[in-house]
Amino acid sequence: MSPYRLVYGKACHLPVELEHKNFWAVKKLNFDIQKAGSARLLQLNELEEHKMFSYESAKLYKEKTKAWHDKQIQKRELILGTEVLLFNSRLRLFPGKLKSRWSGPFKLVKVYPYGAVDLLD
Numbered sequence: 001m002s003p004y005r006l007v008y009g010k011a012c013h014l015p016v017e018l019e020h021k022n023f024w025a026v027k028k029l030n031f032d033i034q035k036a037g038s039a040r041l042l043q044l045n046e047l048e049e050h051k052m053f054s055y056e057s058a059k060l061y062k063e064k065t066k067a068w069h070d071k072q073i074q075k076r077e078l079i080l081g082t083e084v085l086l087f088n089s090r091l092r093l094f095p096g097k098l099k100s101r102w103s104g105p106f107k108l109v110k111v112y113p114y115g116a117v118d119l120l121d
Contacts, residue, residue: 080111083105
């Protein structure tokens with residue numbers, strides 16, 4: 001019994017022992033290390049190709065989805081002085097069947113570019 005096993009209660013496996021066991025298994029099963037290495041390299045290359053194909057596919061899907069979403073957006077002309085309702089998208093925190101997410105009406109005071117507006121109560 002080794003001193004390591006006496007202290008820790010389990011066998012000590014050194015990296016050299018593991019390497020020796022791997023070499024022994026390769027020798028016993030009559031594997032050619034060169035062929036196994038080239039096969040593994042081929043597998044890694046196939047995996048890299050599959051990863052790149054998946055990346056390209058996800059990129060195309062994202063572009064198509066964005067194009068569809070952008071096509072669905074309706075352009076609206078906002079005129080000063082009109083009354084509008086304000087949609088509260090954060091009301092999900094307090095769910096209630098009968099609670100309305102809309103508040104208002106508010107008057108449009110100023111319209112900024114890209115849809116930003118100032119409202120008057």
